[in-house]
Amino acid sequence: MYKVLLLVQIFFIWFGLTGTVEAAKQEHQHHHAATVHSECDKQDALPSLRCANAPSAVFDDNGRLWVAWEFGNHVYVNYSDDKGKSYSLPVAVNTVPEQIYAMGENRPKIVIGNRGRIYVSWTQKLEQRFSGHIRFSYSADNGKHFFDPVTVNDHKVVTSHRFDAMAVNERGDIYIAWLDKRDLLKAKKEGKAYNGAALYYAVSTDGGKSFSKNKKVIDYSCQCCRVVMAIDNDQLPVIVWRHIFGDNIRDHALVKFDNQTQAGKVQRVSYDNWQVDACPHHGPDISISKNGSYHLAWFNNAPQRHGLFYARTDDQGKSFSEPLSFGNYNAQAAHPQVLSKGDNIFLAWKEFDGKQSILFMMRSSDAGKSWSTPHIIAKTAGGSDHPLLIADNKNVYSVWHRLGQDYQLFPLEGY
Numbered sequence: 001m002y003k004v005l006l007l008v009q010i011f012f013i014w015f016g017l018t019g020t021v022e023a024a025k026q027e028h029q030h031h032h033a034a035t036v037h038s039e040c041d042k043q044d045a046l047p048s049l050r051c052a053n054a055p056s057a058v059f060d061d062n063g064r065l066w067v068a069w070e071f072g073n074h075v076y077v078n079y080s081d082d083k084g085k086s087y088s089l090p091v092a093v094n095t096v097p098e099q100i101y102a103m104g105e106n107r108p109k110i111v112i113g114n115r116g117r118i119y120v121s122w123t124q125k126l127e128q129r130f131s132g133h134i135r136f137s138y139s140a141d142n143g144k145h146f147f148d149p150v151t152v153n154d155h156k157v158v159t160s161h162r163f164d165a166m167a168v169n170e171r172g173d174i175y176i177a178w179l180d181k182r183d184l185l186k187a188k189k190e191g192k193a194y195n196g197a198a199l200y201y202a203v204s205t206d207g208g209k210s211f212s213k214n215k216k217v218i219d220y221s222c223q224c225c226r227v228v229m230a231i232d233n234d235q236l237p238v239i240v241w242r243h244i245f246g247d248n249i250r251d252h253a254l255v256k257f258d259n260q261t262q263a264g265k266v267q268r269v270s271y272d273n274w275q276v277d278a279c280p281h282h283g284p285d286i287s288i289s290k291n292g293s294y295h296l297a298w299f300n301n302a303p304q305r306h307g308l309f310y311a312r313t314d315d316q317g318k319s320f321s322e323p324l325s326f327g328n329y330n331a332q333a334a335h336p337q338v339l340s341k342g343d344n345i346f347l348a349w350k351e352f353d354g355k356q357s358i359l360f361m362m363r364s365s366d367a368g369k370s371w372s373t374p375h376i377i378a379k380t381a382g383g384s385d386h387p388l389l390i391a392d393n394k395n396v397y398s399v400w401h402r403l404g405q406d407y408q409l410f411p412l413e414g415y
Contacts, residue, residue: 040404047071047090049078049407054107054385057399057407059392061112066143067407068093068110068120070102075122077110077143083397084409093137093146099125101132101162104335104386105226105281109166113174116142119208121152121166121176130224132162134178138208152202154214155182160197163283165227169235173260174208177201177227177239183219196244197223203261217255217263220244226283232256232316233292240269240286240296248277252284252298254317267317270309272300282335287389289340292316295368297336297347308336308349312368324371326362327351333360339389341396343367346412348377348387348398357384359400361412375415380405 040051049055052069059065065080067087074097076090101123102108108122118139123132134152139145153161160181168174180200187194199217204210222242229239236257243253245268252269269284284298294313300306307329311320327333331351339346345364350357359377364370377398385401390409397409 047074047076047092049087049090049401050404052076052401052407053102054104055399055401055407056107056110057388057390058110058112059390061393063392065390065392065409066110066112066118068108068122070100070108070122073097073099075100075108075120075137077118077120077139077146079143084407087407091139091143091146093120094135094149098135101125105224105283106163109164111166111168111174113138113168113172113207114170116140117172117207118143118146119166119168119174120146121164123162123164123178124151126158128158130160130162131158132160134161134164134176136166136174136176136208136211140207147208150211152176152211152214153178153180153200154202155180157182157185159185160223161200163224163227165229165239167229167231167237169231169237171235172205172207173235174204174211175201175229175237176211177217177229177237177241179221179223179227179241180214180216181223183216194219195248196220199227199239199241199255201239201263205260212261215261215263218243218253218266221253222250222280224279224281226285228284228286230286230288230294232288233290236260238286238288238294238316239263240284242280242283242298243268248275250274250276250280251300252296254286254294254296256316269296269311269317269320270298270300270323272302272305272309272323274300274302274306276301285336285338287338287340287345289345289367290342291367293340293367295338295340295345296320297338299334299336308333310336310338310347310368321368324368326371326374327360331358335386337387337389337398339391339396340367341391344396346389346396346398347371348389348412350384350387350400356381359387359398359410361398361415363412363415372415377410377412377415 055069225242
């Protein structure tokens with residue numbers, strides 16, 4: 001009986017849900033009904049954002065929306081100059097097809113550099129289960145062509161190098177971090193215990209032409225949750241991930257770089273004390289304000305402290321505000337995103353009411369001290385991705401991809 005209950009728990013952890021088995025069945029049925037007969041299921045379907053898997057989006061300084069996504073073993077990039085009403089023809093980043101992880105927690109990434117440079121990273125799926133390589137490509141001509149992809153992890157043994165995060169600073173330094181199991185393999189050979197994975201990173205200081213030797217931040221990261229990264233005002237990166245503390249306590253951690261190439265001291269972010277020997281598939285998010293405040297959001301499922309949380313730090317992770325609980329835990333509130341724009345802080349997340357998935361948001365106008373009531377932005381009875389938050393020079397948008405529907409931006413400034 002215990003094994004059955006544990007499998008049910010892992011099922012919900014895997015999908016980042018906390019409701020009943022019946023609710024999960026209903027969501028699967030709605031997803032199946034909405035997609036099985038759609039244009040995206042046809043064998044001759046052409047690559048399009050309507051049928052994309054796990055797209056990521058970002059605005060450049062001119063207000064052009066760029067999107068990276070997977071379809072048919074290729075990563076594609078296209079753009080929109082009218083806030084998603086129409087899109088350019090997609091350009092294939094990898095001309096040689098390869099299997100690609102394209103799901104909510106592990107999707108292609110896109111960031112914009114200077115002088116027409118577009119950077120894309122993703123995780124290549126290898127033949128062994130849960131294995132992968134971190135891949136990278138870039139365009140030097142504003143997305144018209146992309147250079148042949150390279151593998152960033154210098155440990156080429158088939159094991160798990162997955163869940164990449166990427167950021168670029170104003171100097172053009174490119175940072176990629178990921179979860180890596182090379183040390184687990186080494187420990188097994190030596191007959192030693194090793195829990196989870198490790199957090200590794202590499203840096204390119206020549207615009208993506210080459211990457212540094214891989215460096216390890218810390219051992220014992222959780223092995224399969226989203227890693228996120230943001231650039232601080234000093235142009236150094238900050239990385240946040242789910243970490244394993246003590247006896248399988250899966251809380252969150254943060255590291256800020258000390259200089260251009262060296263990660264600093266690891267700081268613990270959350271103290272929810274979720275003890276679980278399983279993989280939550282439910283990573284955090286971070287946004288850094290112009291005044292240097294870090295805004296974070298995450299999910300945990302400990303008996304006493306569970307659901308979605310928000311907190312901020314004004315001293316680069318040395319101390320945090322009292323975490324704010326938000327969302328409806330009983331409606332499976334999941335996958336929060338946070339974005340700061342001046343003193344305006346936005347949160348977005350998804351819930352499920354037994355029939356529909358619902359996109360929610362709420363807003364703070366005083367840098368996270370107080371918050372509006374939650375607002376419903378959109379609903380769907382079909383399959384849907386995790387929500388994302390992006391901003392141009394003027395406005396903030398939630399992006400919520402629903403398979404077989406147009407890739408739509410929802411303006412949040414009016415809420």
